[in-house]
Amino acid sequence: MQKDGDRSKVFTRRVVLLAGGKALLVTLLGARMYYLQVMEAEKYRTLAEENRINMRLIPPPRGRIVDRFGIPVAVNRQNFRALVVAERTRDLEQTLRTFAGLVPLTDYDHQRVLKESKRRRSFVPVTVRENLTWEQMAMVQVNAPDLPGVIIDEGLTRDYPYADLASHILGYVAAVSEDDMDGDDPLLQLPDFRIGKAGIEKVYDLPLRGKSGASQVEVNAVGRMIRELRREEGEPGHEVQLTIDMRLQDYASRRLGTDSAACVVMDVHTGEVLAMASMPAYDPNAFARGLSTKEWKALAGNPRAPLRNKALAGQYAPGSTFKMAVALAAMESGIVGPEQTFYCPGHLTLGNHRFHCWKRWGHGHLNMVGAIEQSCDVYFYEVARRIGIGRIADMARRLGLGADLDLELPGEASGLIPTKAWKSATLGQPWVQGETLVASIGQGYVLATPLQLAVMTARIANDGLAVRPTLCRQRVADGRLITEPTPSFDSVGVSKQAMAVVKHAMWRVVNGDRGTARGSAIDVDGQTMAGKTGTSQVRRISMRERETGVRKNEDLPWKFRDHALFVGFAPAEAPRYAVSVIVEHAGGGSRFAAPIAHDVMLETLRLDPSRRRTPDELAAIREAPPPTAAERRRRAEAKAAAAAALAEATAETAAEAAEGSPGQGGNGQ
Missing domain, CATH: 3.90.1310.10 (Penicillin-binding protein 2a (Domain 2))
Incomplete structure (x- = not known):
């Protein structure tokens, strides 16, 4: 009986333990279910929805x-x-x-x-x-x-x-x-x-x-x-x-044609870039759809560099277009006045070295206006020898050369305005006076972009306002577009009297009897153009070649020919637009760059992009369709014919240039 009682107690204890364990398990299961279904309901509802619904x-x-x-x-x-x-x-x-x-x-x-x-x-x-x-x-x-x-x-x-x-x-x-x-x-x-x-x-x-x-x-x-x-x-x-006038952009691009060239047109008062053409170019539609390997190799291997924006990233010796900066530096220093004359016998001797003028027999006695009009190299050699490279470099930078202009495009080149300190720091060599003479005609180490040359011309035309170029009427701030207010510009710090002398000299270049660009003069209802030609060498002419005869540009391989440049503004009587043109490896600026600038400026004056339009005029402009491929070809042929006719008109200037010999390190015209 005692044994049955003990057995009953053990059984009861086991039942209690088993029931307690089950109760504990049920409690834990219930708590877990409560946690998952109540506490974590939102989480698992979301997970279930995401398994079923995609965004x-x-x-x-x-x-x-x-x-x-x-x-x-x-x-x-x-x-x-x-x-x-x-x-x-x-x-x-x-x-x-x-x-x-x-x-x-x-x-x-x-x-x-x-x-x-x-x-x-x-x-x-x-x-x-x-x-x-x-x-x-x-x-x-x-x-x-x-x-x-x-x-x-x-x-x-x-x-x-x-x-x-x-x-x-x-x-x-x-x-x-x-x-x-x-x-x-x-x-x-x-x-x-x-x-x-x-x-x-x-x-x-x-x-x-x-x-x-x-x-x-x-x-x-x-x-x-x-x-x-x-x-x-x-x-x-x-x-x-954009600030671009697409009609003018179209014209400038087609006028450059198949040449490796660039052209910039800008408003001299606001800095708005109205056209910036660089040719040859590429079709961005090909990139949008995806270039083939063959297409990419054709673009990348083209010696005329269609992928490079020559107007912004091309750096060239400015040649005689740089002479305005030297003239302003001379007048502002007080060392050389506009009426002071120098004699040009066709060369200048410095030590045992001879620096040549582009005109072999010289220009005779010239003052500043005459020297710019006829692009006399010896005159500017004499000026540079007196004022030094420091004053020239300072004036060039004030005119917008040798530094980034912060245009709203990547890849801008800064050019180069050399100084004694620059040469010492970069090349570890002292500056020599002969390099000052070469720099005075825009050769040697001097480099500028077509955009910088347009800015320099604009700052001269507007009497010294430090305009900066712009391509867009908005700017980006925190990913948003903000409309830019009308800018105000400081002065470059050059007297209006000095600017007037240079502007008159540039007018004589195009309209004077001895001007190097007289074949490209324009007259639109009494409105004329002022400008300056430039020809920059890409190779050095040896003394042996001078003695035996300098080879003509057309007899040289393309890559060894001179670059042709021209800068100008119009109307000369009340400046509004500035233009710069460079044609790579073409030859003389008066023969190849000035005619292009002539045509582009005529079109600019005709379109007058800066003039305010009525709503009806704006609607008519916007409704005009882009030119077809056939229309573009027709225009290109017409421009080529016009260029040939204008080239004949400048034959006298070209013949005069042929009489001379390029200057040491540069061609004056």
Whole structure:
């Protein structure tokens, strides 16, 4: 009996322990269920929704770029793409072969589609061809029964209506690279998204890009889209307005033709760049669609450098266009006055070295105006010997040479204005006086860009206002566009009397009886042009060559010929526009650069871009379509004929130049 009681106690104890354990487990299970279903309900509800609902980005339309009158120069056009869904076709290779019979498809694209279809899920579309024409798209649609799995997708792609006419200004867009992934913008993750890679497209990329939209879609367990639940459109990119007049840009580009050349036109009072042409150029549409290897090699290997913006990044010896800076430095120093004369026998001897004038037998006695008009080298050798390189360098910098001008484009070159300190620090050698003489005619170490030469000319024309060039009427601040107020400029610190002497001398260059550019004079209702020619050597003429005869430019290989330059402003009576032109390896500035400047300035005065327009005039300008390829060819032929006629008119000037011999390190004209 005692034994049964003990057994009962053990059984009871075990039952209690087992029941307690079960109760504890139930309590723990209940607590866990409460925690998961109540405390963590929101978290798991979200996870469940995310497994069922995906958010997809919608790229916004890229903002337009327009010229000063609202003419679109970078827009978005409809883009048709052919996609293929592998699971909807029994034989992908056969489908691609059929597609290639309707729309050209390279072997590379054929293999790419096969590889991508194997790498992706079978229901994910793969791009077969982009940028289909309307006819190609229609052909694919008509033959849809023979193209199982092929679908047409419609989107937007960047388009440049004027092709190469403003490519160095606008730049281009291209696919996002790994180096561009530093930002936190989710748009950069989209496989077909494109961003600005050069020019205005790059500098103003953020405001042009806009903000993405979002699409909420329902998907199944493997990610297949079932239906779209909600859609929010993005914010289109902002419109960027340039100071460029596209009509003048078109004219200047076509007037330069096939030459390796650059031209800049700017407003002398506001600094607005009205045209900046660099030829040859490239078609930014090719970059937007994707360059082939062959196309890239053709551009990169072209000796005339179509990818380089020569107006901004090209650095050249300014030649005789630099003589205005030397003249102003002389007058401001008080050492040489405008009426002081020097005798030019055709050369100047310094030590045991002879520095030549471009005119072999010399110009005789000349004052400052006559020396600029006839571009006498010996006169400026004498001036430079008296005032020194320090004063010349200081004046050149005040006129905008030798430093960045902070234009709203990447790749700007700063040029070079040499000094004694610069040579000592850079080359470790002392400055010699002969280098001052060479610098006085814009040769030796002196380098300038066509943009800097236009700025120098503008600062002379406006009596010394330190205008700075600008290409855009807005600036970027925190990714937003802010309209710039009308700028005010300080003075360069040169007297108006000195500026008047130089401006009169520049007027004589174009309109005087002995002016080096007299064949390029203009007269539009009493409005004339003032300017200065320049010819810069790219090779040194040896003494032996001088004794046996200097080889003519046309007898030299292209890369050894002189650069032709011209700078000018008009109307000379009330300056408004400045122009600079350089033609690489062409020859004399009076023969090759001045006629181009003549034509461009005539067109500038005709268009008068700075004049305020009425709403009706603006509407008429904006409605004019871009020139067709045939129209561009016709214009180019007309400009070539006009240039040939003007070249004949300057034959007398060219003959006079042929009588002389280039100066030491430079050609005066």
